[in-house]
Amino acid sequence: MLGVAVATAMIAVGVDVGDKINRELRSYGANIVVYPEEAALDVRIGDEQIKPASGGAHLKESDLPKIKGIFWGHNILAFTPILETRAQMNGRAIPVVGTYFAKQLHFGTESFITGAEKLYTWWKVDGSWPKDDSREILLGSRLADQIGKRAGDEIQLAGSSARITGIVSAGGQEDNEIIAPLSFAQQVAGEPNAVDKVYVSALTKPEDAFARRDPARMNAVDHDRWYCSPYANSIAFQLQEAFPGSRAEQIRQAAQNEGAVLSHISGMMLLIAVASLIAAALAVSAAMATTILERRREVGLMKSLGATATTIASLFVTEASLLAVVAGLIGFALGSVIAQRIGHAIFHSGVEITPVLLPIVIFLALLVTIGGSAAAIRRALRLDPVVVLRGDA
């Protein structure tokens, strides 16, 4: 029974750990980027942007909620729009990036919150995050050092004043920029409803040979299968459909390498589950051997009363199966609880126990118990009733 409980817990955790780690990784940046098809070349070296990337072509901000409406909308964990522009400040052109921080959006009846707070979890904000649709901004840490401003200060930006709510240190080009609410950046740029690109973080399935095939050259059945699998490529394709005149691409650095990490982690958990199952089988086998050895008098008595080997074997097998089913049920319940506990303790969210697991677990319990006791039963059948009943064995 304990073996079953542990096997259940291990399988449940093993199946789910991939998903949990996937979510964990997905909170460290986007894996898909959407940009206008007509976008000009981005001329950027390190932190220095020579000229703004937007060469006139933009995505529409009003299209953004549609992201949640694509086929795999539920797999979209977060997204954030980016509008890059520049503003004059003290005679210098400072890069200003407009984005969502924690914006509430509606698609149909669904409402959800998305933005930089969810996507850029590694940003360290000294102070607080600005509110969307306000005149509050984040100041990059190196820029803040240069101009000597701190959280709470007011600065003049493109002819209006803005309040700094926090200093952001991200370790990247953000440290030299001003991060502003999207609406504010649109106003600075004079481009209402404009978005340069959208970074999307989606739960995806690791890429395999099928995912790498060119969808344009697939037949209808394969194309449907490709479209309905949550590959980074197919989600990108659906995003492209949602935004007219856009291109969506997976960010290969994230998408490729996550696949390796995830398949390694879940592969290892699976192998551990199998190993623990085998160990449980051996342990059960040892336990069954002792119980059957203890009952050898019983066997001798039955034999001397004329029971055939089949009768005795079926008696033991039935007993073992009953035990296995009951133990399987209790073990499943116990294992689910253990898996939940592990999930909450480590990932701060429960582990989903699929009912499909129950028959599998019961079947495994049967297999382990019967397989484990087979040797002991065979030995019991070979006992000579005379010897056993005399008490010499």
Added chain:
Amino acid sequence: MSLRRSMFFHLLRRGLLGRGNRPLIAFIALTVAATMITAMLNLYYGLESKLNRDFRAYGANVTVAAQEGSVLPPEALDKAQQILPPGSLVVPFAFAIAHAGDGSAVVVAGTNFSRLQKLDKWWLVSKWPTESDEGIVGGKAEPHLASSNGSFDLNFSGRTLHLIEATTVKTGGEEENRIYISLPEFETWTGVRPSLLEISVPGSREQVNAAIRQLQTAFPSLQVRPVRQLLEAQGAVITRMRSVMLASTLLITLTVALCVFSTLTSSVLERRRDFAVMKAIGSSQTTVNGLFAAEALVIALVAALCGYLLGSGLAAWISEANFHTAVAPRIAVLPLVIVCSVALALLAALLPLAQLQRIEPAGILKGE
């Protein structure tokens, strides 16, 4: 005294070898327990380095950049390579803005392809350049090149460079806007020296942070920065996985131990007649306990050794099947496994004996 001692060993030998397969069962059960403990502990210690290696495939985790508008000192590359731990990869980059065939500005980067190839394994390129006049063209830059037959011209302040396109690169990142050529070619063409080092430091987040501090002291005038997105993700995943592994190790060990415990206990209880006979013919409490304990001890020691070997093999196999490299068995695990097995066996032998202690030998012998 010597007679008693030889009797003790005689009984011990009979107990271990002459009782059919009962000691064998105890031995198998204990070996399984020891195997699982060894395998889980080996995996637990090995996992971190394996995952760290996986995260290295993401590319650079540290960058060293020159101050805006300047270039790195010439000795920076060698110096960085020297102070970094072995296995680190340092890739230099030099940048310039050139004009492409259709007149648009494009960023050209000069780099060391053989190193870049090792750093960014995830780049989707069909062929890495081998000749000095070959370059990698970003997917977005390609339409602007006006290339003919796979070759194109780039213009930098009046000087034209003729290049052959080895492959296009698709990354989904800013690399797609650029053209990569080999560094010597780049330097003779533009005269611009590298301004950025992308560095991949192997190991855990702590080791990378230590390397960053070393670089900062070595290059006080340069900007040494961690790629925080990557390092934080790595740290978070490894912390989580460590907890998952710890929980599974405890769970599995505990269950196997319980199974083994019940098996061992019942096999000791089965021998209550031996126990009663020994008591009846006048052996002391200590002698009987000692005999049973010695038996358990011998079985546990042999089982621990077998389990250690089997478990190391199992861990190596799991890791080989999954990560394509085996975890090396850790000798540090062995004492722990021995202590666990012996404790388990002794506990399983002596607890039932303590129970039997309270019953009269006559009662047991009469069959009650």
